[in-house]
Amino acid sequence: MTFLILxxxxxxxxxxxxxxxxxxxxxxKKHNLKFVFIDKNRxxxxxxxxxxxxxxxxxxxxKKSTKLEITKGGFKYKKGLLKKEEYLDFDVAINxxxxxxxxxxxxxxMLEFFKIKAITPNIESCAISYNKVLxxxxxxxxxxxxxxxxxxNEPKTKFDFPVIVKPARxxxxxGVSIARNQDEFNYAFDVAKEFDDLIIVEPFIEGxxxxxxxxxxxxxxxxxxxxxxxxxxxxxxxxxxxxxxRKETNLxxxxxxxxxxxxxxxxxxxxxxxxxxxxRCDFFVKDDIIYLNEINPxxxxxxxxxxxxxxxxxxxxxxxxxxxKEIIIDYQYINKIQMAKGK
Amino acid sequence: MTFLILxxxxxxxxxxxxxxxxxxxxxxKKHNLKFVFIDKNRxxxxxxxxxxxxxxxxxxxxKKSTKLEITKGGFKYKKGLLKKEEYLDFDVAINxxxxxxxxxxxxxxMLEFFKIKAITPNIESCAISYNKVLxxxxxxxxxxxxxxxxxxNEPKTKFDFPVIVKPARxxxxxGVSIARNQDEFNYAFDVAKEFDDLIIVEPFIEGxxxxxxxxxxxxxxxxxxxxxxxxxxxxxxxxxxxxxxRKETNLxxxxxxxxxxxxxxxxxxxxxxxxxxxxRCDFFVKDDIIYLNEINPxxxxxxxxxxxxxxxxxxxxxxxxxxxKEIIIDYQYINKIQMAKGK
Numbered sequence: 272m273t274f275l276i277l278x279x280x281x282x283x284x285x286x287x288x289x290x291x292x293x294x295x296x297x298x299x300k301k302h303n304l305k306f307v308f309i310d311k312n313r314x315x316x317x318x319x320x321x322x323x324x325x326x327x328x329x330x331x332x333x334k335k336s337t338k339l340e341i342t343k344g345g346f347k348y349k350k351g352l353l354k355k356e357e358y359l360d361f362d363v364a365i366n367x368x369x370x371x372x373x374x375x376x377x378x379x380x381m382l383e384f385f386k387i388k389a390i391t392p393n394i395e396s397c398a399i400s401y402n403k404v405l406x407x408x409x410x411x412x413x414x415x416x417x418x419x420x421x422x423x424n425e426p427k428t429k430f431d432f433p434v435i436v437k438p439a440r441x442x443x444x445x446g447v448s449i450a451r452n453q454d455e456f457n458y459a460f461d462v463a464k465e466f467d468d469l470i471i472v473e474p475f476i477e478g479x480x481x482x483x484x485x486x487x488x489x490x491x492x493x494x495x496x497x498x499x500x501x502x503x504x505x506x507x508x509x510x511x512x513x514x515x516x517r518k519e520t521n522l523x524x525x526x527x528x529x530x531x532x533x534x535x536x537x538x539x540x541x542x543x544x545x546x547x548x549x550x551r552c553d554f555f556v557k558d559d560i561i562y563l564n565e566i567n568p569x570x571x572x573x574x575x576x577x578x579x580x581x582x583x584x585x586x587x588x589x590x591x592x593x594x595x596k597e598i599i600i601d602y603q604y605i606n607k608i609q610m611a612k613g614k
Numbered sequence: 615m616t617f618l619i620l621x622x623x624x625x626x627x628x629x630x631x632x633x634x635x636x637x638x639x640x641x642x643k644k645h646n647l648k649f650v651f652i653d654k655n656r657x658x659x660x661x662x663x664x665x666x667x668x669x670x671x672x673x674x675x676x677k678k679s680t681k682l683e684i685t686k687g688g689f690k691y692k693k694g695l696l697k698k699e700e701y702l703d704f705d706v707a708i709n710x711x712x713x714x715x716x717x718x719x720x721x722x723x724m725l726e727f728f729k730i731k732a733i734t735p736n737i738e739s740c741a742i743s744y745n746k747v748l749x750x751x752x753x754x755x756x757x758x759x760x761x762x763x764x765x766x767n768e769p770k771t772k773f774d775f776p777v778i779v780k781p782a783r784x785x786x787x788x789g790v791s792i793a794r795n796q797d798e799f800n801y802a803f804d805v806a807k808e809f810d811d812l813i814i815v816e817p818f819i820e821g822x823x824x825x826x827x828x829x830x831x832x833x834x835x836x837x838x839x840x841x842x843x844x845x846x847x848x849x850x851x852x853x854x855x856x857x858x859x860r861k862e863t864n865l866x867x868x869x870x871x872x873x874x875x876x877x878x879x880x881x882x883x884x885x886x887x888x889x890x891x892x893x894r895c896d897f898f899v900k901d902d903i904i905y906l907n908e909i910n911p912x913x914x915x916x917x918x919x920x921x922x923x924x925x926x927x928x929x930x931x932x933x934x935x936x937x938x939k940e941i942i943i944d945y946q947y948i949n950k951i952q953m954a955k956g957k
Contacts, residue, residue, distance in 0.1 A: 285943045311943040313686065313727060326952060329945035340685070343656065371941065376737040377727045380720035384656060394719040395748075398741030405738075408751040468886060543811060598714065600654040602672035604629045609669060 272589060273303040275346075275361040277378065277389075279328075280309045282370035283445050283466075287571060289328050291367050294572035296323045301582050305361050307346060308333055309368065309378075315339040315346065317359065343385050363589040366391035366569060370441065374569050375401050383595055390588055392548040392568035399544070400566035403439045403471055410563045413539040418555065418562050420473045426453070426460035433475040436460055438467035449475050476557055481564065482525070484533050485551040485574035488541060489587040494534055495577035497525050500553075529556065536561050546593045549573050549584065615932060616646040618689075618704040620721065620732075622671075623652045625713035626788050626809075630914060632671050634710050637915035639666045644925050648704050650689060651676055652711065652721075658682040658689065660702065686728050706932040709734035709912060713784065717912055718744045726938055733931055735891040735911035742887070743909035746782045746814055753906045756882040761898065761905050763816045769796070769803035776818040779803055781810035792818050819900055824907065825868070827876050828894040828917035831884060832930040837877055838920030840868050843896075872899065879904050889936045892916055892927065 278292035279285055292306060306318040308328070316336040318327070327333055339346040339359070346359045364387050372378050376397035382389045392400065399409045407417045421428055428434055436459035438446040446466035450456035463470045485495035537552050540563065551570035555562040567574075575581040621635035622628055635649060649661040651671070659679040661670070670676055682689040682702070689702045707730050715721050719740035725732045735743065742752045750760045764771055771777055779802035781789040789809035793799035806813045828838035880895050883906065894913035898905040910917075918924040 281941055281943075283941055285941075286945060286947045289948065311941070313729075325948045329948045329952070340683075342683070372727065375723075376719050376741070377723035380718075380723040380737070381727065384715065384720045384724065386656075394723065394737060395741045395745060398719070398738045399748075402738060404755065405742075405748070405752075408755065409748075412747065412751065598624055598626055598628075598654070600624075600628045602629060605632065605668045605672040609672070 272363065272586060273305060273361040274299065274585070274589070275305045275307055275359065275364045276367050277307050277309065277364055277373075278367045279311075280368035280370070280372035280378070281311055281313055282368060282372050283441060284370035285311060286325075288367055288369045288373070289325055291369065291572040293323050293325060295365075295367065295575065296320065298572070298575045299582055299585070302586070305359060307339060307359075307364075308336070309372065310334075313372075315341060317346075317348065341381060341385060341387075345385070345387055362388070363592070364389035364391070365573070365585075367573070369569055369571065370445075375440075386595075388589075388592055388594075390547060390549060390585070390592070392545055392550065396545045396548065396568055400550075400568045401440055402469070403437060403565070404469065406563070406566055409544075410540065415536050415539050416560055416562045418473045418476070418564070420471045423460070423470050423472050426456045428456075428472045430472060430474045432456070435473045435475045436463050437471050437473070438463045438465075439469035439471055440467045476555075478557070480556045482529075482533055482554045482556060483551055483574070483577070484537050484554065485549065485570060485577050486534075486537055486541070487549045487584065487588050488546065489584075489591040491587075492534075492538065493584050493587065494537070495551075495574060496579070497530050497533055498577055499525060532561055536563065540566060547588070549588060551577075615706065615929060616648060616704040617642065617928070617932070618648045618650055618702065618707045619710050620650050620652065620707055620716075621710045622654075623711035623713070623715035623721070624654055624656055625711060625715050626784060627713035628654060629668075631710055631712045631716070632668055634712065634915040636666050636668060638708075638710065638918065639663065641915070641918045642925055642928070645929070648702060650682060650702075650707075651679070652715065653677075656715075658684060660689075660691065684724060684728060684730075688728070688730055705731070706935070707732035707734070708916075708928075710916070712912055712914065713788075718783075729938075731932075731935055731937075733890060733892060733928070733935070735888055735893065739888045739891065739911055743893075743911045744783055745812070746780060746908065747812065749906070749909055752887075753883065758879050758882050759903055759905045761816045761819070761907070763814045766803070766813050766815050769799045771799075771815045773815060773817045775799070778816045778818045779806050780814050780816070781806045781808075782812035782814055783810045819898075821900070823899045825872075825876055825897045825899060826894055826917070826920070827880050827897065828892065828913060828920050829877075829880055829884070830892045830927065830931050831889065832927075832934040834930075835877075835881065836927050836930065837880070838894075838917060839922070840873050840876060841920055842868060875904055879906065883909060890931070892931060894920075 276292050278288040308316045308318050316333055317339050318336050337348050339348050347356050350357045366373050366378050368378055374397055376394040379391045379397055380394045399405050410417045433449055433451045436448055446463045448459035450459040481500040483498040487493055548568050551567040551574045553564040555564050578584050619635050621631040651659045651661050659676055660682050661679055680691050682691050690699050693700045709716050709721050711721055717740055719737040722734045723737045742748050753760045776792055776794045779791055789806045791802035793802040824843040826841040830836055891911050894910040894917045896907040898907050921927050
């Protein structure tokens with residue numbers, strides 16, 4: 272199978288996406304890979320596998336690569352002096368664009384519009400996971416607990432300090448801060464406001480445990496191992512980023528009962544909403560209650576490190592992609608109107 | 615100003631969109647218009663103004679028109695024997711694609727991705743208004759009442775008959791039916807299921823009044839007149855459609871107090887969510903309580919018949935479009951990693 276990995280994008284997580292794609296290059300060995308980079312100006316480039324190094328992008332060298340255009344069924348480019356149009360050959364695309372463009376629904380919508388088979392969340396599931404308020408409403412609808420929250424227009428809250436202040440629409444902890452007093456709250460509010468007009472605040476709960484679980488439905492439920500996230504207090508964007516290509520994770524066996532409960536909650540979120548995507552749900556656990564913290568519809572390097580058989584998971588998902596419904600357009604209403612008009 | 619009207623699409627409301635576009639051709643006189651048709655195969659065509667007649671589309675004659683491609687900044691086509699690439703010249707696009715493609719977020723996402731200025735709902739507001747469950751969650755969040763509902767997986771409900779059965783994700787009453795007994799409920803459920811896997815049921819409330827209000831925010835609030843919807847019982851898709859190009863609507867002055875309340879509710883829904891769109895909210899009123907029934911983020915022919923000064927509204931909105939935030943990508947994280955690695 273040939274996978275086409277779409278990465279980059281006009282996103283605060285543009286660079287994470289590059290690192291994600293480079294990571295997958297090393298992790299996927301059984302299948303063929305093609306790499307399509309979307310640069311900050313939203314131009315598409317076909318990147319040779321041997322050029323999949325971070326410097327190739329940061330230096331702008333990528334601009335010498337073949338330019339592509341997205342079109343029905345895939346991507347095309349102009350070949351040779353005669354500028355003959357050629358189409359890239361691949362089986363399934365993988366949307367690996369974190370944050371804006373990839374996770375806000377733009378690329379998913381374009382892939383569907385152009386009938387490009389892809390491992391990707393769809394538009395609606397992007398909207399739900401991209402906006403933390405919608406995530407909370409959706410989780411409650413599905414019977415999954417979430418941490419209480421408040422939408423704020425100024426640094427005032429019903430919660431006692433410490434609190435966490437978050438822009439509603441960004442991933443990867445960008446613009447998120449903890450505030451332990453009013454001064455910190457004022458500052459945290461301003462920081463969040465730089466990234467989004469919609470700001471939420473949550474109580475910061477000491478001693479809460481975080482567990483990550485990735486998975487998908489591909490004719491059967493497929494789950495990763497559960498990762499217990501060890502962190503001193505809170506990873507800001509930079510720490511999380513520098514930590515991104517980590518090799519070691521805490522995958523010691525966790526309580527079987529807790530693991531089952533996490534999977535049940537994962538299913539409630541994923542079912543009939545996240546088809547065609549490999550997602551990671553980040554849960555909090557406190558006093559035996561499981562809370563959904565966030566849904567990553569395109570987790571960093573597709574959370575490959577959590578799976579024993581990552582390539583097999585990708586293959587199964589690729590072979591079980593649900594297609595958009597066919598809509599028959601036969602102009603029967605226009606024909607009726609014309610008949611009624613006697614035309 | 616030159617408006618480019620995008621219509622058609624792979625949607626159950628494809629034909630409505632054609633009628634909508636033809637209607638706007640007659641209503642917009644001060645401004646220049648260009649018409650871009652998306653056919654059922656999602657090919658783009660530039661339609662000459664004189665060909666804007668329903669038969670031109672139903673007969674397939676449109677296929678002789680100039681083919682277009684969507685690209686950065688707009689639409690391009692190949693001119694002459696040398697196939698030189700030319701770009702369409704226009705100021706602002708108007709997304710007039712009802713239902714799938716236009717109102718599910720695909721076209722809005724593409725317009726934003728390709729930096730095409732447009733009067734259109736954005737992806738998130740599409741997701742909210744396209745899925746009736748999300749609409750209800752969102753309205754409640756904004757402090758607007760909605761009719762109680764239940765998500766059902768089989769024809770069973772907590773409500774007494776009569777009930778209304780609706781597929782969650784389609785507009786224009788497609789697949790919606792009233793059920794007065796279990797037999798009708800079974801049938802209504804099957805009908806709805808043909809259109810969506812997510813089905814909701816609501817109590818059918820006798821004697822409820824329906825009011826439509828359109829508007830937008832363009833540096834100031836602009837509201838249409840309020841239309842009291844007169845209907846015998848319930849307009850199914852066909853009746854609604856045949857009724858579509860109606861000239862007369864019930865625009866008798868309604869109670870000022872009610873009008874104010876409807877506007878307040880409209881603002882709660884629209885604010886910070888539907889910018890750049892001209893939407894129509896359909897409200898129910900019963901016992902002095904206002905309920906949001908649905909949000910039409912792209913109402914039929916943009917609800918022009920509700921405005922005294924429709925062209926001015928379009929112009930104001932076009933002149934006050936909010937642009938996507940700039941994201942600076944400077945590769946500072948990749949540079950740091952490379953420095954840390956000593957490369």
